[in-house]
Amino acid sequence: MDTQVIIVGAGPVGLTLAIDLGRRGVCCILLEQKAAPQFLPKMERCNARTMEIYRRLGIAERIRDAGFPRDCPMDVFIVTSLIEPPLLHLSYPSVAQAQAEIAACNDGTLPLEPYQLISQYTLEPLLKSVAERMPNVDVRYGCEFLACEQDGGSVRARVKNGNGSTAVLAAHYLVGCDGGSSTVRRQLDIKLQGEANLMELRQALYRCDDLFDRIPIGKGRHYHVADAHSTFLIVQDSTRHFTLHSVVDSDADMQTMFERTVAMPVKYKMLSVGRWRQNLLVADSYFQGRIFLAGDAVHLVIPTGGLGMNSGVGDAVDLSWKLAATLQGWGGPGLLASYEIERRQIGVRNVEASRQASRGRRAWRAAYRPNIRDQTLEGAETRANLSRIADVEQRKSNEMIGAELGYRYRGSPIIWPEPGEGPEDNFMKYVPTTWPGARLPHLWLADGAALHDRIGDGYTLLRFAPTQADTSPLERGFTALGAPLTVLAIDDERARDLYGYDLLLLRPDLHVVWRGDRLPDDPAQLAAIATGR
C-alpha cells in the first residue's frame, strides 16, 4: 500500500479531512489537480459549527486572524445603491460582539464559537499549510485523479502527475472530495437527484481599496440590490475585495452593475468574472465499497444561507473518525456504513434549508417594481412593501442557527435508539438537546473552561456528580473492543441540569450516543452499537 487513505480534491472539504485524519494518526495522500490554490472567490462564511470543528482541530484562531476583522459588523442590507437610504438593515454582531455574548451566556443556546467570514481563497491556502506540516499527510498539488478500481482489500487510483507521467497509487480507502463535477462520483455511476441549473449568475471579483471605509449607509457584509438582476455585493475578508453577483448578458455588464451599485466615484479594478449556476442536488449514495464521497461531490446547495462548504466540513469530520477507527481496528463493520446514513440525511436537510432560504430571497425580490426609486406615492409603496416582505424573508438566509447547530443523526445504527420521536427540527431556531444523535450543547464549566474543550478524541462518558452509578461494565465493554473511552467526571450542577441526565456517552465528534441515569441492562451492547458492531 502507498498510504491508508487517498483523498481526491484539496478544496476546503478535502483539506479538512486530511487535517483531521492527520491528527488521528492516519496516513493519507491528498491529490489536487490544480498546481496551487487559486485566487477565485466562492464561499466566505464559516458557520458557527464549522468554527467549533476548527477549534477542535486547533486552527480557529488562525482562521480568525486571516479572516474578516473581528470588530467589523456582519450586517446585511437591502439597498437600491450604497449611497441611498437602505430599504432594510439587518444587524448582526461582529465576531468580537458575538464572542462577548457567548462568554456571558450559559444556557446551551449559543455555540462555543461564532461564525467567521473568511474568503475561500484565503481559507484554502491556510488549510493547505496546516496539512503540509503534518508528517503523515502527503499533499500533492498538480496531481490529477484519473480513475480507480477496488476489491475487497484495497483501492487503486490512477493519477497523472504534474510532469504528465501517470502512476497507480494503492490505499485502503479513497475519498472523493472533488467538487460538484466529481470524477470519483461519475466513476461510481452515482447520480445526483434534485433540481439542477435553477439560475445562472455572473460573479466578478473587484479590488477597491477605499470603498469599505466610504460606504455611507453603514458597514456590513452583504448588500442585496433590489433590482431586476438579482444583484448582490459581498464584502470579502480583506475589506479591500468585493464580489458582485448579477444576472446579466455579458462580462462587461459586470462593470456597469458594480458602478451602479456603488453609485459614487471610486478607484477599482475588476480582477475576474466567472459564471456559476444554482443547484439543489443530493447524491443517491455517499459510498460504494471502500470509496467514499464528501462535500460538493454529494450535495450542491444554493449558497444562500451558507450551507455548502459548511455541510462538507460536517461530512469530513463524520467520516474522519470512522476511517481512523476502522483502520486502527476498533471500528466495527457498521461504522463506515453509518457515514452515508448519518450524512446523507443532513445533505437532504440542508438542501431543503437552502431551498427555503432561496425561496425567501425570491419572495422579496418579486416585490421589486421599476418605480422603486421614484419619489412618488407609488415608489414609496413599492419600497415599503419590499422592505416589509424582506424583513421576514431575508432572515431565512441569515438566521439559520437551527440548521447549523441543531442537526441530529436520526435512525443511525451507531446511536442508541431512545424511544420516542425526539425534538422537532427547526432551521431558524436552535433548542439545545442531548437527545441521542444531537451535537452536545456548549456549556461553560464553573472553572471557566468550555466543556467541549475537555473532551478528547475518543469516546467520552460524561459522569455528573453526585451520581453513584457504576460505569465499570461499560468501560469493560469498550476495553474488550479495544475502543478508546475516557470517563470524565464533572462536578457542575448547572451542566447536569442542562444535559438532563447523570451519564452521557459521546462519540469522538461530540455527538451524543446514549444518555441515562444508570447504564442500560446490557452495557456491552451499548459499546457494540457505538463502535459499529
Ligand SMILES: Cc1cc2nc3c(=O)[nH]c(=O)nc-3n(C[C@H](O)[C@H](O)[C@H](O)COP(=O)(O)OP(=O)(O)OC[C@H]3O[C@@H](n4cnc5c(N)ncnc54)[C@H](O)[C@@H]3O)c2cc1C
Ligand atoms: C458564489 C458562491 C458563494 C458561496 N458561499 C458559501 C458560503 O458562504 N458558505 C459555504 O459553506 N459555502 C459557500 N459556497 C459553496 C462552497 O464554495 C462549496 O460548497 C465548497 O467549495 C465545496 O467544497 P469542496 O471541497 O467539497 O469542493 P470544491 O471546493 O469544489 O473543491 C474540489 C477540489 O477538487 C479538485 N479536483 C476536482 N477534480 C479533481 C481530480 N480529478 N483530481 C484532483 N483534484 C480534483 C478541484 O480542483 C478542487 O480544488 C459558495 C459557493 C459559491 C459558488
